[in-house]
Amino acid sequence: DIQMTQSPSSLSASVGDRVTITCRASQGISNYLVWFQQKPGKAPKPLIYAASSLQSGVPSRFSGSGSGTDFTLTISSLQPEDFATYYCQQYKSYPVTFGQGTRLEIK
Amino acid sequence: EVQLVESGGGLVQPGGSLRLSCAASGFTFSSYWMSWVRQAPGKGLEWVANIKQDGGDKYYVDSVKGRFTISRDNAKNSLYLQMNSLRAEDTAVYYCATYCSATSCDLGMRFDYWGQGTLVTVSS
Numbered sequence: 301d302i303q304m305t306q307s308p309s310s311l312s313a314s315v316g317d318r319v320t321i322t323c324r325a326s327q328g329i330s331n332y333l334v335w336f337q338q339k340p341g342k343a344p345k346p347l348i349y350a351a352s353s354l355q356s357g358v359p360s361r362f363s364g365s366g367s368g369t370d371f372t373l374t375i376s377s378l379q380p381e382d383f384a385t386y387y388c389q390q391y392k393s394y395p396v397t398f399g400q401g402t403r404l405e406i407k
Numbered sequence: 408e409v410q411l412v413e414s415g416g417g418l419v420q421p422g423g424s425l426r427l428s429c430a431a432s433g434f435t436f437s438s439y440w441m442s443w444v445r446q447a448p449g450k451g452l453e454w455v456a457n458i459k460q461d462g463g464d465k466y467y468v469d470s471v472k473g474r475f476t477i478s479r480d481n482a483k484n485s486l487y488l489q490m491n492s493l494r495a496e497d498t499a500v501y502y503c504a505t506y507c508s509a510t511s512c513d514l515g516m517r518f519d520y521w522g523q524g525t526l527v528t529v530s531s
Contacts, residue, residue, distance in 0.1 A: 334517050336452075343502055343521035344452060350515030387452055391517050394466045396442075396454040
């Protein structure tokens with residue numbers, strides 16, 4: 301199975317900050333990666349697909365990069381509605397696996 | 408508008424069975440691979456199972472193989488998860504989600520649409 305490891309597990313930041321979350325795959329997955337945002341009590345929402353393509357309707361302050369084993373999600377200027385938990389997910393092979401999540405909190 | 412509405416969750420004793428349903432609308436259900444994803448209380452996301460458009464291919468996470476069965480009825484725009492031999496560690500919110508269509512699969516899109524989830528609690 302491909303293990304996905306996110307860092308950090310939690311992060312405190314302020315509105316307007318630039319934030320980067322990292323996801324590392326235990327083996328190469330090319331660009332077969334999706335990033336999700338999840339707010340408490342809600343279903344996850346896809347943000348980025350194929351590692352760097354912005355999902356329709358997602359603000360341009362979100363961006364993704366990486367290929368192979370190392371990936372990043374960047375939020376260029378945090379907004380109040382961005383405080384949530386973020387997950388990466390690989391679809392290179394079964395079983396589909398998610399990272400453990402990164403909780404982004406208000407400082 | 409795409410809608411996925413799960414039902415069938417509840418409290419069940421260890422060793423018991425439960426059948427989850429997901430009613431889909433607002434898109435061409437038969438064009439999509441479909442998925443079940445779960446989330447234990449306070450924990451992260453775990454993919455459970457996928458089923459191909461025609462129901463011919465199915466994939467499961469190891470922890471549910473032999474106990475859970477994913478199925479679909481394209482005529483009824485419905486997805487199902489039959490869960491047998493339930494364990495305490497199966498306690499979670501179960502989400503129905505679109506995995507991808509022929510077009511979106513090629514683009515690398517996954518899990519575009521999700522239901523609101525249904526809670527399954529396995530406890531005596």
